[in-house]
Amino acid sequence: MTGPIDRRRVLGVLAAGLLARRLDAQQAGQPGAADPLPRPGVVGAPRRVVDSVQNDPQIVAVERRLRCPCPCGLDVFTCRTTDFTCTYSPARHDEVVALFREGKTPEEVVAAFVDRYGEEALMAPKPEGFGIVGYLLPGAAILTGASLLGWYILRRSRLRRAAAGAVAVSDVSPAPVPDIAGAADRETAQDVDRLQRALRDLET
Amino acid sequence: MNLLGQFALWAALLISIWAVVLAFSGQTVERAEVARAVRRAPHAASLAVWIASIALWKALFAHDFSVEYVYAYTSRNLPDYYLFSAFWAGQKGSLLFWALVLGSFASLAQIVTPPRYRDLLPTVAGVTSGVLAFFLLVMLVGGANPFGQLPFVPPDGRGLNPQLQNPGMVIHPPMLYLGYIGLTIPFAFAIAALWHRRLDSGWIHAIRKWSLVSWLFLSVGITIGMWWAYVELGWGGYWAWDPVENASLLPWLTLTAFLHSVMIQEKRGMLKRWNVGLVIGSFLLSIFGTFLTRSGVIASVHSFAQSNVGYFFLAFLVVVGVLCYTLLYTRWPALEPEAQLESLASREAAFLFNNLILIGIAFSVLWGTIFPVLSEAVRDVKISVGPPFFNRVNVPLGLMLLLLTGIGPLIAWRKTSVPNLKRQFAASLGGALVTAVVLLVAGMRDFYALIALVIAAFVLGTVVQEFVRGIRARRRLYGESLIVATGRLVGRNRRRYGGYLVHVAIVVYFVAFTGGAFKVTREATLRVGESMDIRSPFGATYRLTHLGVSQYDALNRQVSAATLEVRRDGQRIGTVVSEKRQHVDSFGNPTFQPSTEVGILPSIREDLYVVFAGTVDFTERASFAITLNPLVWWVWFGGILLVVGGLITLWPGGPGMAPQVTRVRAPEALEPAPEPVNV
Numbered sequence: 001m002t003g004p005i006d007r008r009r010v011l012g013v014l015a016a017g018l019l020a021r022r023l024d025a026q027q028a029g030q031p032g033a034a035d036p037l038p039r040p041g042v043v044g045a046p047r048r049v050v051d052s053v054q055n056d057p058q059i060v061a062v063e064r065r066l067r068c069p070c071p072c073g074l075d076v077f078t079c080r081t082t083d084f085t086c087t088y089s090p091a092r093h094d095e096v097v098a099l100f101r102e103g104k105t106p107e108e109v110v111a112a113f114v115d116r117y118g119e120e121a122l123m124a125p126k127p128e129g130f131g132i133v134g135y136l137l138p139g140a141a142i143l144t145g146a147s148l149l150g151w152y153i154l155r156r157s158r159l160r161r162a163a164a165g166a167v168a169v170s171d172v173s174p175a176p177v178p179d180i181a182g183a184a185d186r187e188t189a190q191d192v193d194r195l196q197r198a199l200r201d202l203e204t
Numbered sequence: 205m206n207l208l209g210q211f212a213l214w215a216a217l218l219i220s221i222w223a224v225v226l227a228f229s230g231q232t233v234e235r236a237e238v239a240r241a242v243r244r245a246p247h248a249a250s251l252a253v254w255i256a257s258i259a260l261w262k263a264l265f266a267h268d269f270s271v272e273y274v275y276a277y278t279s280r281n282l283p284d285y286y287l288f289s290a291f292w293a294g295q296k297g298s299l300l301f302w303a304l305v306l307g308s309f310a311s312l313a314q315i316v317t318p319p320r321y322r323d324l325l326p327t328v329a330g331v332t333s334g335v336l337a338f339f340l341l342v343m344l345v346g347g348a349n350p351f352g353q354l355p356f357v358p359p360d361g362r363g364l365n366p367q368l369q370n371p372g373m374v375i376h377p378p379m380l381y382l383g384y385i386g387l388t389i390p391f392a393f394a395i396a397a398l399w400h401r402r403l404d405s406g407w408i409h410a411i412r413k414w415s416l417v418s419w420l421f422l423s424v425g426i427t428i429g430m431w432w433a434y435v436e437l438g439w440g441g442y443w444a445w446d447p448v449e450n451a452s453l454l455p456w457l458t459l460t461a462f463l464h465s466v467m468i469q470e471k472r473g474m475l476k477r478w479n480v481g482l483v484i485g486s487f488l489l490s491i492f493g494t495f496l497t498r499s500g501v502i503a504s505v506h507s508f509a510q511s512n513v514g515y516f517f518l519a520f521l522v523v524v525g526v527l528c529y530t531l532l533y534t535r536w537p538a539l540e541p542e543a544q545l546e547s548l549a550s551r552e553a554a555f556l557f558n559n560l561i562l563i564g565i566a567f568s569v570l571w572g573t574i575f576p577v578l579s580e581a582v583r584d585v586k587i588s589v590g591p592p593f594f595n596r597v598n599v600p601l602g603l604m605l606l607l608l609t610g611i612g613p614l615i616a617w618r619k620t621s622v623p624n625l626k627r628q629f630a631a632s633l634g635g636a637l638v639t640a641v642v643l644l645v646a647g648m649r650d651f652y653a654l655i656a657l658v659i660a661a662f663v664l665g666t667v668v669q670e671f672v673r674g675i676r677a678r679r680r681l682y683g684e685s686l687i688v689a690t691g692r693l694v695g696r697n698r699r700r701y702g703g704y705l706v707h708v709a710i711v712v713y714f715v716a717f718t719g720g721a722f723k724v725t726r727e728a729t730l731r732v733g734e735s736m737d738i739r740s741p742f743g744a745t746y747r748l749t750h751l752g753v754s755q756y757d758a759l760n761r762q763v764s765a766a767t768l769e770v771r772r773d774g775q776r777i778g779t780v781v782s783e784k785r786q787h788v789d790s791f792g793n794p795t796f797q798p799s800t801e802v803g804i805l806p807s808i809r810e811d812l813y814v815v816f817a818g819t820v821d822f823t824e825r826a827s828f829a830i831t832l833n834p835l836v837w838w839v840w841f842g843g844i845l846l847v848v849g850g851l852i853t854l855w856p857g858g859p860g861m862a863p864q865v866t867r868v869r870a871p872e873a874l875e876p877a878p879e880p881v882n883v
Contacts, residue, residue: 034825035823036822036824037753039755042798044784044798045818046821047818047827048820067588073444074444078441081439081440081817081829084800084817121588122587123588124588124593125593130579134571134572138564138567139568145564146557149556149560153545156546157545157546
């Protein structure tokens with residue numbers, strides 16, 4: 001036979017049931033536990049958990065100016081997010097973070113790297129000293145070439161005009177440039193001739 | 205079969221040396237039978253190199269690990285198509301592949317060259333045989349023999365580098381080699397013309413298709429190389445200004461300059477010396493690229509293992525360079541121009557400035573590539589020259605070049621009047637101005653990207669204008685439909701309109717390159733079910749949810765695949781999978797370090813580029829590098845357009861390819877050539 005119902009027990013069971021359902025619901029909506037991989041040996045070295053420092057724009061900007069010493073030829077940021085067998089770029093990243101934590105500015109961090117590892121630590125030479133030659137020479141060569149070319153063509157052009165004046169061929173003037181763009185739609189023989197000239201110009 | 209291969213290589217070497225000696229002995233001019241024999245030499249040498257190549261392929265497919273090369277680059281479980289491409293995966297095989305293509309091209313040049321240039325062919329055979337002999341010598345004497353034997357037979361090979369196990373690597377090296385090696389034929393004709401003092405425009409016509417074919421292969425090779433780097437290397441870009449990448453760009457730049465300046469020689473009989481110099485220079489740069497790739501003098505991820513082979517190439521480069529430019533110097537007076545430049549506002553001047561910029565870019569790329577070596581020599585300080593340097597120096601030059609791409613075609617030969625200039629440029633300049641306003645209003649503030657897009661609009665406007673003018677003229681003259689008029693216009697001058705399409709492709713490339721300025725990269729570690737957000741420069745928000753890591757075996761590797769579900773602005777657009785691959789040999793032993801396979805969700809606006817960095821404590825909790833790469837799809841589209849344009853230009857027939865020179869000459873008369881007519 002059943003005895004009198006214990007109100008407190010009933011409420012307790014109901015509360016426990018509700019709590020269990022709520023926990024289930026929470027678990028269903030949340031990320032699952034980190035299950036171990038069946039074959040851990042084939043996914044490479046384990047990774048550190050990415051924190052906000054790794055995406056910090058200031059740190060990323062500095063790392064993009066620093067070269068990873070591994071043979072990849074990439075900057076530290078690109079290498080550490082690409083070549084996961086490289087041990088240099090994560091170490092350089094840690095150094096950058098440590099220097100920022102010391103309160104250094106980006107320029108000071110870069111300077112500290114140059115002090116430590118030499119200019120080779122940079123992705124590009126500094127535009128000073130011999131480095132400036134590297135930056136300026138191609139532009140200077142092209143400017144010199146362009147100036148010489150321009151001077152030569154203008155000189156030829158002037159000589160040609162002078163020669164034209166000497167022979168005084170005043171009746172030889174440039175042929176009028178046919179302008180068919182604004183011509184009326186009527187297809188006169190002259191229009192057809194102009195069109196044919198235009199096509200000849202385009203098709204040869 | 206290996207012995208046969210070795211024997212065939214020696215036979216090819218002897219035949220080639222014999223052809224060189226005979227070709228330059230003077231006998232070919234005096235005795236027709238000697239000339240005929242020399243002309244047959246490339247066929248015989250090519251046949252021998254084919255036999256050697258088939259022997260190597262047979263060894264690769266038969267897993268003959270007694271051959272050191274087969275052991276070093278393959279394994280028993282390597283798929284067949286990578287057994288095929290393993291031929292050029294290593295230094296020795298790639299040299300044989302070079303010899304194979306060179307032999308075939310040399311033979312083909314003897315067959316397809318029209319009879320009117322036949323008197324140059326024995327010397328052409330001599331030059332190509334000389335280059336072939338050099339490559340064979342490097343292989344047989346320089347320690348790069350692909351048939352070298354191991355003292356024992358290993359049960360399996362070391363396997364192919366995982367980064368080379370990509371379809372791009374089956375296509376990219378052959379395309380690039382076809383381009384590089386194709387340059388040998390124009391070079392051979394240039395030397396033959398100089399040697400025989402046949403310095404009219406004949407040799408120019410004989411090499412027109414060869415230079416276009418080489419240029420097209422180089423372009424395709426470079427673009428596929430960019431694609432391979434993008435999908436395989438995992439750093440989220442396609443061009444890193446690596447020395448080996450630069451080496452492929454150098455001959456492309458000089459050859460592009462030649463393809464423009466040769467038009468001035470055809471039309472006006474000018475720039476003969478410059479054109480010979482460019483052809484020789486392009487060939488030497490292709491050898492320089494080979495030297496860079498194989499010497500180890502400059503560090504690169506793309507280079508072959510360091511060896512003595514590089515010194516052979518350096519010596520060859522110096523000797524051939526000195527000989528060729530000395531020959532050019534001795535023929536200098538015979539290369540007098542037939543006309544003179546008359547005005548800055550002429551197509552010749554525009555093309556000359558275009559050449560100047562192209563050569564300037566080539567110089568700056570070469571300069572940047574060798575600057576670390578120079579710096580070390582001058583200051584004894586090691587430095588690195590990477591993308592920041594090249595971008596700072598080359599981006600302004602590239603934009604100038606793009607601008608000239610639009611200006612050149614609209615200016616008349618000889619001289620253009622100011623009113624005509626105004627008429628020609630009004631529409632395209634208007635279009636560029638509208639583009640600038642729209643971009644500024646839309647909030648674009650990146651200086652170089654803005655300038656690039658405005659110039660791109662200008663160039664596109666000029667090309668459209670040229671098509672519209674021609675089509676409209678045909679329709680008014682002949683009453684043709686739009687499609688027929690377009691087809692016939694292009695068909696009548698394939699070279700010109702194919703060239704315009706190539707210009708459009710270059711515009712598309714430049715527009716795509718501007719996307720690089722807006723690239724966004726973020727790293728994240730996610731548990732299964734966790735999400736991360738990344739905001740696109742176009743304003744959309746991508747949410748990526750980690751679905752888990754699955755592990756399975758496939759072909760010659762053990763795969764760990766991380767899958768992410770992707771939503772853009774709340775809407776599901778698909779899943780993306782990035783993999784870690786552990787390659788194994790046929791016994792299940794690991795052959796290389798685990799490699800990463802990128803997951804890409806492409807779109808015409810931007811690519812979502814996912815790299816599975818690894819796992820935390822060997823659980824499903826995984827780290828990812830996520831990049832949004834704007835406009836990358838357009839790089840590949842530009843490549844396709846470029847191929848189509850190039851093929852139109854190359855397609856046989858049509859007045860544009862006729863050998864007759866349409867030369868605008870006026871030695872005495874003073875009237876300018878007709879200006880372009882507006883229709």
